[in-house]
Amino acid sequence: MISEEIHDASVVAPAFDVQAIREQFPILHRTVYNKPLVYLDSAATSQKPQRVIDAIVHYYTELNSNIHRGVHRLSQDATTAYEHARKAMQQFVNARSSREIIFTRGCTEGMNLIASTFGRTAVGEGDEILISEMEHHSNIVPWQMLCREKGATLRVIPISDSGELRMDEYERMLNERTKLVSVVHVSNSLGTVNPIKEVIDIAHARGIPVVVDGAQATPHISVDVQALDCDFYTVSGHKMYGPTGIGFVYGKAELLEPLPPYQGGGDMILSVTFEKTIYNELPFRYEAGTPNIEGAIALTAAVDFIRQTGYEAIAAHEHDLLMYATELLSEIPEIHLIGTARSKAGVVAFTIDDIHPHDIGTFLDREGVAIRTGHHCTQPVMKRYGVPATNRVSFAVYNTREEIEVLIRALHGVITMFR
Amino acid sequence: MNELQELYQQVILDHNRNPRNYGELQDATCSAEGFNPLCGDQINVALVVKDGVIEDVKFTGSGCAISKASASIMTSVLKGKTVAEAEQTFDTFHHLVTEEDDDVDMESLGKLAVFAGVREFPARVKCASLCWHTMRNAIEGSGEIISTE
Numbered sequence: 418m419i420s421e422e423i424h425d426a427s428v429v430a431p432a433f434d435v436q437a438i439r440e441q442f443p444i445l446h447r448t449v450y451n452k453p454l455v456y457l458d459s460a461a462t463s464q465k466p467q468r469v470i471d472a473i474v475h476y477y478t479e480l481n482s483n484i485h486r487g488v489h490r491l492s493q494d495a496t497t498a499y500e501h502a503r504k505a506m507q508q509f510v511n512a513r514s515s516r517e518i519i520f521t522r523g524c525t526e527g528m529n530l531i532a533s534t535f536g537r538t539a540v541g542e543g544d545e546i547l548i549s550e551m552e553h554h555s556n557i558v559p560w561q562m563l564c565r566e567k568g569a570t571l572r573v574i575p576i577s578d579s580g581e582l583r584m585d586e587y588e589r590m591l592n593e594r595t596k597l598v599s600v601v602h603v604s605n606s607l608g609t610v611n612p613i614k615e616v617i618d619i620a621h622a623r624g625i626p627v628v629v630d631g632a633q634a635t636p637h638i639s640v641d642v643q644a645l646d647c648d649f650y651t652v653s654g655h656k657m658y659g660p661t662g663i664g665f666v667y668g669k670a671e672l673l674e675p676l677p678p679y680q681g682g683g684d685m686i687l688s689v690t691f692e693k694t695i696y697n698e699l700p701f702r703y704e705a706g707t708p709n710i711e712g713a714i715a716l717t718a719a720v721d722f723i724r725q726t727g728y729e730a731i732a733a734h735e736h737d738l739l740m741y742a743t744e745l746l747s748e749i750p751e752i753h754l755i756g757t758a759r760s761k762a763g764v765v766a767f768t769i770d771d772i773h774p775h776d777i778g779t780f781l782d783r784e785g786v787a788i789r790t791g792h793h794c795t796q797p798v799m800k801r802y803g804v805p806a807t808n809r810v811s812f813a814v815y816n817t818r819e820e821i822e823v824l825i826r827a828l829h830g831v832i833t834m835f836r
Numbered sequence: 837m838n839e840l841q842e843l844y845q846q847v848i849l850d851h852n853r854n855p856r857n858y859g860e861l862q863d864a865t866c867s868a869e870g871f872n873p874l875c876g877d878q879i880n881v882a883l884v885v886k887d888g889v890i891e892d893v894k895f896t897g898s899g900c901a902i903s904k905a906s907a908s909i910m911t912s913v914l915k916g917k918t919v920a921e922a923e924q925t926f927d928t929f930h931h932l933v934t935e936e937d938d939d940v941d942m943e944s945l946g947k948l949a950v951f952a953g954v955r956e957f958p959a960r961v962k963c964a965s966l967c968w969h970t971m972r973n974a975i976e977g978s979g980e981i982i983s984t985e
């Protein structure tokens with residue numbers, strides 16, 4: 418009864434207060450070159466709210482000790498906090514069990530973990546692995562390495578001029594040799610939100626497992642791995658208001674259970690003799706060595722921040738910024754947008770006639786505006802659009818329309834200087 | 837002049853728009869390719885070196901204004917110089933774009949002096965020096981692809 422809800426004042430969300438959000442991010446108050454910082458590079462890494470910073474400080478002030486091994490109080494408390502973080506991640510992506518959550522350094526390590534455990538088992542000589550033309554290098558290179566090792570072939574789903582997956586081509590490319598599909602949920606260089614549920618369903622109809630690169634998805638959209646039914650999903654903490662050096666892999670327990678370990682060492686074993694080692698159970702078998710304990714704990718604080726802000730509010734605000742920036746940029750004749758998919762998250766990439774992005778980035782920097790210029794670890798995307806590099810503006814929940822106006826004024830300055 | 841205007845002087849903007857010595861060099865005696873993975877700059881420097889003298893030098897490739905202007909001015913400056921003089925000039929140039937002190941012989945730099953502003957932009961030093969590294973690599977004939985990383 419949507420219409421009723423709209424009239425019921427009690428369920429109308431309070432007006433979004435971006436200033437209250439900004440208050441939570443201390444770094445947004447600093448200046449660069451005596452100009453207020455305008456941070457439009459959140460797709461590279463997001464800024465961190467105070468509560469995430471506090472969580473790290475609290476860990477080292479109150480809890481620091483090694484986990485899973487001490488009987489003493491600190492070790493117990495740290496272990497509890499770390500395993501609580503795992504539970505929080507389980508709930509965050511709605512996994513069935515916290516055994517399905519493996520902490521990693523980030524998405525890159527996540528992909529390498531999947532490739533060298535599941536990939537090595539599932540892919541053999543003459544088999545095919547299917548990725549897309551819009552993948553980040555971290556979802557290309559591990560599969561290339563695996564293909565070389567196994568004598569398998571890497572195949573690539575093309576994208577359209579607007580930056581959307583060619584779903585017709587995708588279906589055509591699947592065949593009995595396809596052992597695995599690995600596709601990005603949200604593109605970091607084009608902003609495209611892929612129809613990931615459809616991608617998964619199409620592969621599953623042929624019994625093919627699907628890996629999803631979620632690095633750019635979890636900062637913006639709510640992810641339910643059970644509803645998606647993906648086989649593996651990688652998450653990067655530092656893109657979603659958490660610290661660097663932490664992320665996780667979700668993997669279906671029944672797929673993880675029979676796999677070989679990823680790295681050997683402490684924590685991943687039950688017993689070691691020089692003759693034989695018995696590996697630990699899930700998920701510890703995949704987490705060799707002392708992990709990023711404070712990272713996992715602080716990631717919990719980042720998840721709390723997202724939950725409290727609400728994905729709906731985040732999405733609505735970022736969509737407004739995306740529309741506003743797209744509109745203002747489109748009004749400048751020298752600017753050419755790259756990536757105009759119908760469904761996009763907060764990324765606008767563009768070129769300005771023949772002005773090189775690196776020059777643009779330097780100019781904007783002196784105006785206090787931080788954007789990313791370059792190939793964004795997606796060189797095949799640059800090749801697809803015939804450009805050496807692009808300018809990328811990306812948003813998080815703390816950005817404002819005023820910041821976009823500062824950007825636009827600075828871009829006019831660049832164009833004038835290079836005219 | 838603010839730092840940006842000093843970096844992007846008219847001379848640099850002009851060389852960026854109309855690079856000199858841009859194109860293939862038919863009878864090159866040596867050449868090398870250089871990359872700057874940070875910004876995707878790519879350059880090829882080809883030279884005609886006879887009896888230790890650089891008779892001709894040209895470049896091709898794509899890159900930012902700083903790297904294009906640097907290659908354009910470098911090729912203009914190097915023509916007619918001996919290999920030893922080219923090395924010397926590179927050293928002076930490198931000092932100019934990286935060091936804070938003023939121990940550079942600006943007179944000997946001639947046209948290259950317009951790159952003095954680069955030192956205020958550490959992220960751009962590689963852009964300015966890529967063509968020089970590539971030139972040196974070509975002459976040394978190592979044939980390796982050079983990267984500024």
Ligand SMILES: Cc1ncc(COP(=O)(O)O)c(C=O)c1O
Binds near residue numbers: 605630653794
């Ligand atoms: C789409 C995508 N995948 C993977 C990665 C790599 O993630 P991480 O930095 O956590 O290794 C990134 C980050 O740049 C990304 O944007």
